[in-house]
Amino acid sequence: MPHQAAAECxxxxxxxxxxxxxxxxxxxxxxxxxxxxxxxxxFDRALAALRDAARDGATPRTCLDLIDRHLAGFARVELDTEDAERVAECFEMAMDCLGIESSEGVLNRWLYGFDL
Incomplete structure (x- = not known):
């Protein structure tokens, strides 16, 4: 997805x-x-960071590193499964905006503690 379209999304x-x-x-x-x-x-802080990265032409890897860093702000152990899955879904929406099809294990490691 072009950088401006990703940022707008x-x-x-x-x-x-x-x-x-x-x-x-x-x-x-x-x-x-x-x-x-x-x-x-x-989540809005994560979106803002990803939006700025998209505007700057960040690579998918850079965006996944940002997602990983912002996921760490959500204390997985304190969330029930339903809310943790919702956090992951939100980051998947952000990835859709960026045209990133796979988190390369980032979401699974945060959600389950390992990459499936």
Missing amino acids: LSRLMGQDHFAVDPATIYTGVHDPRERLAMNAR
Whole structure:
């Protein structure tokens, strides 16, 4: 995807409540409003970093390194499986914007502790 289009796609994801109840799926959302706000802010920071990297013409590897670094801000051990999977899905949406098809194990290592 061209850099500007990727940056625009990432910008459109920013500011959304990614961790609210999703009636289109079985996702019940993060129930604590403070934690939900914090998780959305963390994801928006990741999106901003990825958007800036895309504008600068970053390689897929650089973007995956950024994703890995920002995933570390989400304490996997403190999240239930449903919320952890939602975090991974959010980063997959960002990867879609960037035209990256595989996380090369980044998401699996964070989600499961190993690459499948």
